[in-house]
Amino acid sequence: MLHPILSPPGSTVLLMGNEAIARGSIEAGVGFASAYPGTPSTEIIETLSKIANHIGIHVEWSTNEKVAFEAAYGAAISGVRSLVAMKHVGMNVAADALMSSAYTGVEGGFVIVTADDPNMWSSQNEQDNRYYGLHAYIPVLEAYDPMEAKEIVKYAFQLSEKYKHPVIIRSTTRLSHSRGPVKLEETPKIKIKGKFKKNFEKYVIIPSNARRLRGKLIEKWRKIREEVNETPFNKYVNNGSNILIIASGMAYGYVMDSLKILNYRDKVNILKISTTVPIPEKLVEKALREVEKVLVVEELEPIVENEVKRIAFEREINVEIKGKEHIPLKYELNVDKVVEGISKLLKIRNPLIEETIKIEYEDTVPIRPPTLCPGCPHRAIFLELKWAAKRMGLKEIIHCGDIGCYSLGAYQPFQTQDIILEMGGSIGVANGLAHTVNEPIISIMGDSTFYHACIPGIINALYNNTPLLVMVLDNRITAMTGHQPHPGTGITATGKKTRIIDVEGIAKGIGIRYVKTLDPFKVNETIEEIIKALKYVKEKRETAVLIVKRACALMISSIARRRGIKAPKYQVNYEKCRACGICYNQLNCPAISSIENGKATIDEYLCVGCSVCAQICPFNAIETLRKPSDEWEQLWRRD
Amino acid sequence: MEERLNMEKNIILVGVGGQGLITLGRILGTTAINKGIKALTAETHGMAQRGGSVTVHVRIGDVESPLIPMRRADAILGLELIETVRNLTYANKKTILILNNRVIKPQIPKIKIPETEKLIKIIKETGLQFKLIDALKLAIEAGSEITQNVVMLGALIKTNILKDIMNLKDVEETIKMMFPHRIAEINIKALKLGFEA
Incomplete structure (x- = not known):
């Protein structure tokens, strides 16, 4: 089915703010677009990636926001119109390049979209990125609905090209994730190849040039201040x-x-x-x-x-x-x-406070925190981590966490994320703690996060003789933002095959001597390996890496459904079940609940057949009704 | 866009991540736009893909922003009862509730959850007009348990809240436009079962 943003010009379609931004960039002739996924910005580049091959533009998931920014800037200085999108905190990662890009300016239109997150629906802070505009002398434009968002993107490209200067569009969760009617207009011929004209004074910001450029920037800013009085928006x-x-x-x-x-x-x-x-x-x-x-x-x-x-x-x-x-x-x-x-x-x-109705809450309504999906490999590894610590008699392990679905490990019953600061913080923060406390330190990161910001931290750990265990929870995709491919997947944003850059190879390449890849669905084996690795770190006082590899359950069950591959099936044998609650309390799988007598029951619609509950049941009460097929096993591994 | 002066309908869809609330918002929004009437929708949910509270705001008519103010919902479409009770603050005396007779346990170990009867009692005591639907049963009858959302949509259309904007046929057209043939067929069946419920 044709993506709605490719509906014929003149038609009015319901678009999400992010889709409207994507459409606006096409109507402005964008030739290059990049991003690292981050809620609420993800759908801008995701939408463009789905139609990139159709319209012949370059769209990529970059390894992080800094690289995404620099790549789009690179395209823009060759005269190709480019767009980079990021969530608000992503702009902190790109800020180094952002600040100086205002000094050099660009050639083709260069639009930077920041999607801020007031209320912190899915973020660690609610910084207001309009300050970056004031800070960097870069114009900031804001729209109020999807239709205006599309139009303002086009205006941003015009403004950028007129002044050869970057332009920021500030969206918010509410705009990015709202849907509204958007009238589509004609798309121009897209320029996908440019020419970089060498210009020492403009593009080489060594101090002597930077000083001159600073003066020019202030002069340019004076003109832009005049210009915005005429903006139709x-x-x-x-x-x-x-x-x-x-x-x-x-x-x-x-x-x-x-x-x-x-x-x-x-x-x-x-x-x-x-x-x-x-x-x-x-x-x-x-x-x-x-x-x-x-x-x-x-x-x-x-x-x-x-x-x-x-x-x-x-x-x-x-x-x-x-x-x-x-x-x-x-x-x-x-x-x-x-x-x-x-x-x-x-x-x-x-008038709004006077229209109340009577609501009798006898009990408070229980909160409903987000949860790991049924069959999520993170659930398995968090349980294994806790059980490994218990077997070793370790009361205090410090789990340095990171940003991803596995952040949910912070909640009960796992509580295996003791610190979450920002992307890459798991390893960075561990580099300090490991030298200042006596407890064992485990640094826990996802695969996409590993590529994004963790590699320098791991190098730092090894270089500085830091005793810590690094665990990369490799679920073969950028899961939390909705399954975007990353350098470990062998697929680009636009579905092209590419080299797999694998985590184990990188860890070994850095020089880590203790590197192992584990399957979290093999419970006992994994627990043993965690114990071994923790002992290694303690004895050798150096960094070890465990890669915990199983694909995202949500992704796998959806592929399996499409291909007609049946999931294995498990069922509770009530004769054997002793109502101990390990499966529903300690594993806390949404597919398992307790019935009146405390015995467990598995919801066949929710269960994806990971088998972990069957392995941890002390009474072997969870029995296999349908064994995993070879196809199923292969699907889960996704090597 | 055709302007209908001051006409404004606010429907709030509440439930749990994974129940298909966002798809419902898209179907309602697209149908309104296809009829030449402005619609704005918004989703509020947390960071994960599944399992958390989700509310989708659907505003149709003379509106400039996507979030429904408190007490301004014309209808609450509740796909789950705990979430319905949580969001009763959007109701005023005229609000109609269309509810899936289902409780989904929040994924907190050893949590005590209110019984279905208790939740229904709280809802009854508001004095609001409400209709309970066994959407799971009808969805399975339609061909897939995941069409519970569309069953509920059918029940919403039946209430006439949106009668000046769209009818069952209009929603069917949107579903045909949005989904591949086979999936559309199951969903249209679910829609009709909900409408007749």
């Missing part, structure tokens, strides 16, 4: 009121819906700002001069607010400006919060 509506509401990005939609609820849509002046950095000063000045009171509504940090206050101060406009006083600084905005803020400003009652 900034919109001022004067309804003859003495009150002005300024809204940027997603906040504009919330403001419009809030004013509808309050019946105030045509009773206040509205300034919609889409060029948050730099702010359209002349437009802001004009709007400020026409009112007495102002409310700035924006998500997270007071970036527009501070700029508006500066403009009022510098131009001596006597107006009352409110922002974060009425609009929360933390978490995601919504209509409820904005109605509350506007009600406070207008000193009217908030």
Whole structure:
């Protein structure tokens, strides 16, 4: 089936914000696109990867955001329009290149999409990446719905090319993962090959050139500040009121819906700002001069607010400006919060709080944390880790965790992620702890995370005689963001075959002497190997690597369904089951639950046949109904 | 986009990751757009692929932002009862509840979960109009247990909340457009079973 973003020009289709951004880049003639997957940005490059072969552009999953950024920059300095996408924290990884890219500028349009995550739906912090624009002298554009997102991408490419300068688009989870109607337009002929014109003064930022470029950057910025006053996406509506509401990005939609609820849509002046950095000063000045009171509504940090206050101060406009006083600084905005803020400003009652219904909660509703899937190999290894520690009599192991599905190991019953900081933190942080505490340290990372940011940390560990055990949970895919291929899979983003860069080879190549690959579905064997490796680290005082290799269960069960490969089947023998609860409490598989007498039952719709419960049952009460076929075994290994 | 002044319908879909809520949001949004009416949808869920709480907001008509304000849902489509009770804060006195008669245990060891009867009692005591559906049974009858979501969609269409926007036939057209033939057939059967339930 044709991807909806390739529907004919003129048609209106329902697109996710990220798909709209992808479509916008095609309508702008993008020839190169790259990213490292990261929620909520992933679908931008994923969408482009699905249609790349069809339209003949280069799309790639890069090993990390820094490489993705540099690759897209490389394409742009050859004159090819390029796009790089990342989640907000990914921009920290790319920041080194980002800062200097503003000095050199580019040749073809270069658009950087950052998808921020207010409320931290799937992130470790809620940093506001609009600050990067201020920090780096790079314009930041914000859209409020998928349709505008598509259009703003096209404008970003024009702006970038006009000033030969990178441009940032700041999306958020809400925009990236919302769906709305998007009208498709014609796509131009795409330029996929460029020419790099050598230019020592522009592209070689040794100090003498950098000093000159810094001056040029400030001059360029002055011109861009003028330009944004003319942007069609900034919109001022004067309804003859003495009150002005300024809204940027997603906040504009919330403001419009809030004013509808309050019946105030045509009773206040509205300034919609889409060029948050730099702010359209002349437009802001004009709007400020026409009112007495102002409310700035924006998500997270007071970036527009501070700029508006500066403009009022510098131009001596006597107006009352409110922002974060009425609009929360933390978490995601919504209509409820904005109605509350506007009600406070207008000193009217908030109609939303008066429409309550009676709800009697006798018990609190139980929370429902996300969980590892049935048959997830991470569940097996976490259980094995705990059992290995128990057998060795180790009370305190410090598990340095990382970012991936396996972060869920932090929850009960495993609690095998004691520190999670950022991508690659598992090994970096372990490099310090291993020298300062006496407990054994295990650094736990996924396969995609290994390629992303862990290799330098492992080299560091070996180089500095660091006694720690590194465990790479290799599930053969970037699982958490929805199954993107990585350098270990032998497949590129666009489905082309490529060399497999395998974890074991890298570990051995670095010079690690103790490297073993384990199958987490062989429970006893794996426990023995963990014990051996921990002993090795303790005795030899050096770094050891265990690779725990089994494919993602979700991916395998979906491939098996498509190919008609039947999963093995297990069933509880109630004669033998002693209701000990090891399978449902310690393994905590969603496919296993307890019945009234405490005995276990397996949900045949959820079970994917990993066999781990059958292996750990002390009474051999879980029996095989259908043995795993050879095809099934092969599918799981995915070598 | 055809503008229908002030018309606004808010449907919130609640359940557990893996139940097909996001697909339902896409079907509803696409059907509205095919009828020339604006729709915005939003998903809220955590980091994992499966097992966590999921809510999908579907807003149709004169709307500029994708999240439904508290107490502004015209209907709550609950694919799971704990999640339904959790999201009753979206209901006002006129909200209609269409509920799958199913409880999925949160994956926390040794957790005590409220009994189905208790959850239904909480829902009854709100005084809201509600309909309970055995979606699993109907989904299996349609040909696959994973079509429970579409069974529930059929029941939603039956309530007439969306009667000015779409009918059963319109939803069928969207399903045919979105899925390969064989899968579409099973889903259309599920849709009809839900509609007739």
